[in-house]
Amino acid sequence: MAAFLGIDTSNYTTSAAVYDAKSNLIIHQKKLLPVEIGALGLKQSDAVFCHVKQLPVIMEQLSALQPAFDFDAVGYSARPRDAEGSYMPCFLVGECAARSIAAALKIPAYGFSHQAGHIAAALYSVKRLDLMNRRFIAFHVSGGTTDCLLVSPGKEQLLDINQIASSLDLKAGQAIDRVGVMLGLPFPAGRHLEELALTSSTRFKITPTIRGMDCCLSGLENICKRMVVDGKPSCDIAFYCIEHIAATLDKMTELVLKEYGNLPIIYAGGVMSNSIIRARFTEKYGGMFAEPEYSSDNAAGVAILTASKAGQLR
Structure with missing residues (x-):
């Protein structure tokens, strides 16, 4: 064996x-x-x-x-x-x-x-381990990172990983956890926030904050705080949080593909197990998402x- x-x-x-x-x-x-x-x-x-x-x-x-x-x-x-x-x-x-x-x-x-x-x-x-032998784009989005990475075959470390875009302040997973705790959800809040968001019927028009190809997410937390103070339904706050992150990653993906060409895209990290984000990016970009586990x-x-x-x- x-x-x-x-x-x-x-x-x-x-x-x-x-x-x-x-x-x-x-x-x-x-x-x-x-x-x-x-x-x-x-x-x-x-x-x-x-x-x-x-x-x-x-x-x-x-x-x-x-x-x-x-x-x-x-x-x-x-x-x-x-x-x-x-x-x-x-x-x-x-x-x-x-x-x-x-x-x-x-x-x-x-x-x-x-x-x-x-x-x-x-x-x-x-089922794309073959990509370890060619260039591709990877988004690693979690509690500690909101990174877009250009990945190439490496030698000593096998994967040569270069950050080409990131969040300049709050990370996506941090935003989700902070909003979740605002709403009384357990930490880490990702799965619970998603379940709550899926019960919302409200739709939002969101303009993400982009600097070059990088993003800023601190405004998301501030908006959600105001929504809590204003007494907005918890499900709508949860949905807004996820939609804001999705809109931000959408714009980053668009800009990165324009800059680096039509490379394969893989989405990894805990935030990327979200079904709302997954459905959107699979349809629009043919993005590949790992199963939640x-x-x-x-x-x-x-x-x-x-x-x-x-x-x-x-």
Whole structure:
């Protein structure tokens, strides 16, 4: 069995996955980090402590799905992005576990960026791992990023990821979570805000704030605050929030395609699991969206990158 273990300990989720290179199948387990009601995330020290408690349980659950593994290599998320100075303490938990496993089994351990893992997981989900060998556009939209990326085949890191557009202030996932908490929804609020938005019948005309190819989203939060004060229905506020983000990403996509040509587009990250956004961009741009389990934080992409690094990707 050519099996490759991936571990990702992000600021939101503890996750582990195994990629079987012979069958091209993945099994994975993940668990959200616990956040108190009304809070907007966790301090890094708290996230690290939660991962330390949750990762052994996740590994035990993964092992129960298929008791015997003969790993060829182990991969882990080492940093948020492939950029100088990109660092987040919570990823140290996954790195420590992965390197310890690798040392005990005398197998290689490879570190990747969390962002690269998101992209690889999305490519696996849409059955387009072949794109790892050509240029394409990737949107990574989550609690910590609203990035448009030009991705090319790389060497050491396999994917050469260059940011070509981003949010200049608030990130899309932050906006969703802040509006969700305003409305009394649990954190992270994405799924709950979407369910609420789908009950709205109001339609909005939105002009996104664009600077070059970058965007600004702080105005979205301010508008939603005013809607709350004005007593607007919660479902309409939720729908406005999602529609504002969709309109912003729509304009960014339009500008990027004009600049870089008609390249394949993949949408990854937790925000991109939203069904409202997905339907719009699939129809308009032929955009490829990962299934929700591979769009939100997960270790599947790290396991795939590990197999590729070892020369075993199908």
